[in-house]
């Protein structure tokens with residue numbers, strides 16, 4: 001029952017994260033005004049909370065549920081998945097810093113700055129693709145070592 005509950009929570013959270021990045025991508029476009037910036041800041045805060053919950057629920061799954069920590073610790077696809085998740089986290093830093101800078105400056109960002117921040121959101125969305133592949137492979141026992 002614990003395994004099922006955390007599995008459902010995990011899926012809901014990862015779909016939410018994807019949705020939040022997509023929403024940021026949608027709001028962040030040339031002509032962004034003060035309202036858009038406020039919306040972006042709110043979305044980004046929720047992004048941080050959801051990402052934190054994914055780490056909490058993900059590691060709870062890996063340690064306490066299903067196959068046990070030993071299974072994942074010796075699986076290359078598990079570590080590839082964690083590495084890709086870390087890259088998504090790193091890619092989310094430049095947009096977050098940009099939103100903070102723009103809000104502080106009180107003037108709308110120019111098209112070039114928006115384009116740069118959109119690049120990082122694009123990168124985050126693209127990294128979901130290998131991550132989902134790694135998740136499926138690890139769940140099926142591919143990539144075992146040791």
Ligand code: HEM
Nearest residue numbers: 014017054055058059061062066067085131135136138139
């Ligand atoms: C955005 C990030 C993430 C995405 C998109 C994601 C996606 C998925 C998906 C789709 C599955 C189901 C795989 C399947 O049964 O075919 C899964 C399972 C799992 N994920 Fe994640 N995940 C993410 C982050 C994490 C993190 C940070 C951890 C931390 C350890 C984690 C741990 C697990 C575990 C333990 C399973 C169970 C696999 C099994 O059934 O053996 N995930 N994930």
